[in-house]
Amino acid sequence: MTGLSITDGEPQDGTMSTAHTDRTPLLPSKRQDLVVEDVYDDYHEASVPSAIFNLSTTIVGAGIMALPATMKVMGLPLGILTIIVMGILSENSIQIMLRYSRPSGARSYGGLMADAFGGIGRTLVQLCIIINNIGILIVYLIIIGDVLSGTSASGEHFTGVLEEWAGGPTWWNERTFVLFTIAVVVLMPLISFRHVDSLKWTSALSVALAVVFVVIVAGVTIWKLFAGEISWPRLTPDVYDQKTFWRLFTVIPVMVTAYICHHNVHPIANELSGTADSSDEKMRNVVRWSMLLCGTIYLCTATFGYLLFGDATSDDILSNFDTDLGVPFSHLICIIVRISYAVHIMLVFPLLNFSLRLNLDSFLFPRATPLAHDTVRFSLITGFLISCVFLGAAVVPNIWVAFQFTGATATVCLGFIFPALVLLKDKPLLATRRDKWEAVVMVILAILSSVVAVTTNVINLVDPGKNGST
Incomplete structure (x- = not known):
């Protein structure tokens, strides 16, 4: 679902007219490939729980895989505070979008930006x-490679399942060969579906598998806590020079990426049942409850993962599950x-690819x-x-680097x-005067943290030393 953008406004082919409706479903079963289309035959109004x-x-x-590593960089108290603050800021930014979408009549993120800044927006x-x-x-793909073929970080090798x-x-569990095989045998068939609705069952399974991961990590950590086998976690950031101080800012893009959902807010809001006024209020509640739920997860x-592995926590915590717990x-x-x-990652992959393909084609x-x-x-596009x-997965060294670059930019x-x-x-x-000052602060902090994160990441790649979260 992530990344789906349904464009509003004028027809793109110069001939097709678009009827205006009050609702646009998130996963329509017909004509969802028409980026400008906002009339669908199989539309059913959604409830608040389904929207959440x-x-x-x-x-x-x-x-979620990189969050325990942020605790290693920030220390437990500051890491927990950062997760909470980023969740609050993300919710506030979504509420801004909802607030300005109503008067503009925008039914997508692109429509909202087009209303404010024209086609360039x-x-x-x-x-x-x-x-x-x-x-x-x-x-x-990096995570899949880490799990199946293993990975190395800070001179330590984490064994993959196939290893x-x-x-x-061996030749058949070598990383490049495994990723190529997965891409051709598993991912290509899944991303070849023309309609998102074809993936509804694989999506349901992927959610269940994600829940399994969270429950197991929490369960193992609690077991070891009661057994007294977990040492006291580090409570302060591991800062001892200028380089490690700037490294703290590399956590921000990871946190931002973890909470990003803004491009799907409008499609979900357009599905909600009720009048325009009631659905607006419902969507505000949907955002609050979703952020609370995901923030808790x-x-x-992050907490249980860091407690379980301590300073040995890898950038991708799945890599740590190669040892006796x-x-x-x-x-x-x-x-x-x-x-x-x-498997969860493999099943979610086509959903992001679907929205990526639509936006690239548009x-x-x-x-x-x-x-x-x-x-x-x-x-050809697929x-x-x-x-x-x-x-990209063959070139990028680990998920921390990828999160820093994408999280600090787009x-x-x-x-x-x-x-x-x-x-x-x-x-x-x-907007009130206070709203505008808060927005200015948000833009300045976002730009500064992005510049610092990208610069620090580039320096660490050029001169590795003790970098990233490792």
Whole structure:
């Protein structure tokens, strides 16, 4: 679901007219490939619980794997505070979007930006969604590679599941070969569906597998806490020089990526039942409850994950599940955790690819026929994207690096800078002086943290030393 952007406004092919409706469903079963289409035959009004589920599913993704590592960088108290603050800021930025969407009549993020800044606003949103989704899909492949083939960090090798089964490295469990095989055999068939509705059962299974991961991590940690086998966690940041101080800012993009869901807010809001006024209030409640739910999940995962592995926590916590956890059935638990989340990633992959493909096609071919009706264009774009993601996963060293670059650029724009700019533009004259000052502060902090994070990451890549979270 993440990254879906339904463009509002004029027809793109110059001939098709678009009827205006009050609602646009998130996952329509017909004509959802028409980026400008906002009339659907199979539309059913959604309830608040289903909207909370959809938004929460959008939020929880691969970012959860890197959150325990943020605790290692920040220390437990500051890490917990950062997760809470980022959740509050993310909710506030979404509320800004909802507040300004009503007077503008925007039914998508692109429509909101187009109302405030014209075509350039819509184009910027599309570009950021493309960059954000490509970055996250690369992270997905990296995680799959870590789980199946293993990974090395700070001179330590974390064994992959296939390595364990083979008793060591072989040609068939080598990382590049495994990722290529997964991309061709598993991911290509899934991303070849023309309609999101075809993925509804795989999406349901992916959510269940994510829950399994969180429950197991919490359960193992609680068991070891009662057994007295967990040492006292570090409470302060590991800062001892200027370089490690600037490293603290690299946590921000990871947090931003974990909470990003802004591009799916409008489609979910458009599904809600009731009048315009009542649905607006319902959506505000949906955002609050979703952020509370996901924030709780993040706090549990980050805290329990860091308590379980301490300063040995990897950038991708799944890599830590290659050892004896010191609990009954430890080996079986490790296998279940790693395999279940790897499968979860494989099943979520086509959803992000679907929205990425739509936005890329809309950006490159704004006046072409609908993508679902052009088999050649559909196949070329699909093949191009999976190739780019595969090559990116082969080049990017770990998920921390990917999160820093995408989170500090496109994601921070989608999550904070664009909503704040819409408020500062204040086309319907809704903002108070205090609102505008808060928006200015939000933009300045977002830009500063992004610049510092990207700069620090580049320096660490050039001169590794003691970098990232490792």
